[in-house]
Amino acid sequence: MKTIYMDNNATTRVAPEVLETMLPFLTDLYGNPSSAYSFGGRVARNIRESREQASALLGASPEEIIFTSCGSESDNTAIMSALNTGKDKAHIVTTRVEHPAVKVLCNELVKRGCRVTEVPVDRKGELDMDRYKESLTSDTAIVSIMWANNETGVIFPVEEAAQLARSRGILFHTDAVQAVGKIPIDLQQSAIDMLSISGHKLHAPKGIGVLYVRKGTKFSPFLIGGHQERGRRGGTENTASIIGLGKACELAADRMDEENTRVKSLRDRLERELLNRIPHSRVNGGGAPRLPNTTNISFEFVEGEAILLRMDEFGICASSGSACTSGSLQPSHVLRAMGVPFTMAHGSVRLSLSVYNTDEEVDEVIDKLPPIIEKLRAFSPFWKPEGQACASGT
Amino acid sequence: MWEYTDKVKEHFLNPRNAGEVKDANAVGEVGSMACGDALKLTLKVGDNGKIEDAKFQTFGCASAIASASALTEMLKGKSLQEAERITNQDIADYLGGLPKEKMHCSVLGRQALESALSNYRGEAPKEQEGKIVCECFGVTDREIEKAIRENNLTSVEEVTNYTKAGGGCESCHDAIRELIARVRQEEAPAKRPKLTNIQKIRMIEETLEREIRPSLQQDGGDIELVDVIGNRVLVASRGACAVCKASELTLTHFVEAKLREMVWPELVVEEVPK
Incomplete structure (x- = not known):
């Protein structure tokens, strides 16, 4: 059975071009870039190129790029650095819908005595900018707001938010893991001080990330050790993955147009057809600016895990914000923050596309998903056929 | 997955x-x-x-x-x-x-x-037995105790896995710990020689007569023992109790607590219609 992969906000396939550039560094070119001899020195040169590729995608300079092990490490590094360098400031401003890499860290920091303000979002998933402005204080060490939400694809006005932080002398970090490669980013023209990227969301392998730190920003390393990354992140370089990430950044710049045209039209058709064919369904975050590749649809009266496992029978890969798939007993914190009723949140399915998806795959999902929902609804105690007034089920 | x-x-x-x-x-x-x-x-x-x-x-x-x-x-x-x-x-x-x-x-x-x-059996749908412990999922102390007893649960995590209680905001974890401790304590004396059915019924009758009916009668109410099936004590309310909305509360809290204390820790009192 062919796999139809529509879970690209979870992870992506490694681009064949990326793998190709990496392979020599897993075989012949195993030198340590810190070594004195040319066998290591040439690897250092390749890493330098990779740093240039990454900085080009972001509109940054190469020396502002720190290679890390993942998006979570980048997020942790940014926030901890701001606290460590921010004198006695102990207030963090973030949002209710952050990725766990930021959200859970902030919960932990509360236990250690920090104060955290989580700015709410409205029903469309958009950030409450008034509340955001009010939350900034003279004690605020850092603002950390994601550029685009991983579950709904909703895009936040981070550049505006960064300006507001800068005008008050507050550091601004953004988790841009989902945004990079889909939204044009020019950090030279922005007030963003720190930005996180994850390789595996960008067709590079897992285990590699980037933290951008604006030149002149006070910085304190998270991983302490050798002089690598100019003393900002200890540990021997993950050379093959760094090389792969550089290539992935170059590809992402080339494919940004395709993401916003062809991929977007695939997503739009998928979304439109599913809504047409499946009554009592709605798009979460549909009224807000969104990433071109993501749709998050709730199907009322059915539960997400059941939908996913039936899709799995056809090789279709997707995610859900239901409790059963989150590994906890409550549905997604993002959908709850948006005020999506539990009854809708439990039946949510996220489909996230990439440049590797095709028209045929979209056809297949449009063909397979409606009967799955219909079958599950047929034995749901809350579903009344003919789509008439449905049991409230609260 | x-x-x-x-x-x-x-x-x-x-x-x-x-x-x-x-x-x-x-x-x-x-x-x-x-x-x-x-x-x-x-x-x-x-x-x-x-x-x-x-x-x-x-x-x-x-x-x-x-x-x-x-x-x-x-x-x-x-x-x-x-x-x-x-x-x-x-x-x-x-x-x-x-x-x-x-x-x-x-x-x-x-x-x-x-x-x-x-x-x-024609019993009215039980509205809700016991009091809510987990607000997030609406789980009562009765349900939690039952799951602890029947599945021999010993930790909050296990209780969450079986009943969902405690899987939300986690503010009820202390209450769940107390319920686990209470059931464990009850089970210790349960190792005492088992009562025969006759002994059990006699003790229930005596307790009702001596400890329970006098207080109910003071309020113009009364209670009658209908049957005992295993640990289920079937009773009917009489007088003021029969028309009082709070009577179910009285039965579950007062009567059951008394019978559990005096007779057998696992007794469950159920009201049957007249």
């Missing part, structure tokens, strides 16, 4: 007995869409007291659907007495086991069965 057995997957993909029994005479409904799973069980009990047909409707994940499907298969052809003895563990065993985090799906099945059987 959850590790489901082949049997769970098979029952999920090809559920048996999905739907509603048209001329059902026993209906049980538990759970809610807000909580993430709900189950409606419809049974047709024949004149001979055997379950002739069983169907289910489920809103829930794969293991909730599989548990409901399994339960209906287990019920068909069983007498009511046999059906009453099916536990949540039996449902899980039938499916070759469930992931521990998913045991609450089997508990949902057992609860729907209890609800259907009491519906068949």
Whole structure:
């Protein structure tokens, strides 16, 4: 059975071009870039190129790029650095819908005595900018707001938010893991001080990330050790993955147009057809600016895990914000923050596309998903056929 | 991804007995869409007291659907007495086991069965027994105690896996710990020699006469012992108690607490209609 992969906000396939550039560094070119001899020195040169590729995608300079092990490490590094360098400031401003890499860290920091303000979002998933402005204080060490939400694809006005932080002398970090490669980013023209990227969301392998730190920003390393990354992140370089990430950044710049045209039209058709064919369904975050590749649809009266496992029978890969798939007993914190009723949140399915998806795959999902929902609804105690007034089920 | 057995997957993909029994005479409904799973069980009990047909409707994940499907298969052809003895563990065993985090799906099945059987016996649907401990999922102390007892649970995490209680905001974890401690304590003296049924009934009667009826009578109410089945004490309220909305509270809290203290720690008081 062919796999139809529509879970690209979870992870992506490694681009064949990326793998190709990496392979020599897993075989012949195993030198340590810190070594004195040319066998290591040439690897250092390749890493330098990779740093240039990454900085080009972001509109940054190469020396502002720190290679890390993942998006979570980048997020942790940014926030901890701001606290460590921010004198006695102990207030963090973030949002209710952050990725766990930021959200859970902030919960932990509360236990250690920090104060955290989580700015709410409205029903469309958009950030409450008034509340955001009010939350900034003279004690605020850092603002950390994601550029685009991983579950709904909703895009936040981070550049505006960064300006507001800068005008008050507050550091601004953004988790841009989902945004990079889909939204044009020019950090030279922005007030963003720190930005996180994850390789595996960008067709590079897992285990590699980037933290951008604006030149002149006070910085304190998270991983302490050798002089690598100019003393900002200890540990021997993950050379093959760094090389792969550089290539992935170059590809992402080339494919940004395709993401916003062809991929977007695939997503739009998928979304439109599913809504047409499946009554009592709605798009979460549909009224807000969104990433071109993501749709998050709730199907009322059915539960997400059941939908996913039936899709799995056809090789279709997707995610859900239901409790059963989150590994906890409550549905997604993002959908709850948006005020999506539990009854809708439990039946949510996220489909996230990439440049590797095709028209045929979209056809297949449009063909397979409606009967799955219909079958599950047929034995749901809350579903009344003919789509008439449905049991409230609260 | 959850590790489901082949049997769970098979029952999920090809559920048996999905739907509603048209001329059902026993209906049980538990759970809610807000909580993430709900189950409606419809049974047709024949004149001979055997379950002739069983169907289910489920809103829930794969293991909730599989548990409901399994339960209906287990019920068909069983007498009511046999059906009453099916536990949540039996449902899980039938499916070759469930992931521990998913045991609450089997508990949902057992609860729907209890609800259907009491519906068949013509008992009014029990509104809610005990007091809510977990606000997030609306789980009562009675339900938690029952799960602790029947499945020998020892930690908050296990209680969450079986009842969902404590799986939300976690503010009830201390209360759950106390319930676990209470049940454990009750079980220690339970090792004392068992009472015979006659002894038990006699002690219940004596306690009612001496400790309970006088206080109820002071308020113009009264209570009558109807039957004792195992640890279930069936009583009927009389006088002011019979028309008083608070009487169920009185029964569960006052009468039961007294009987548990004086007679047997596992007694459950149930009110039967006059």
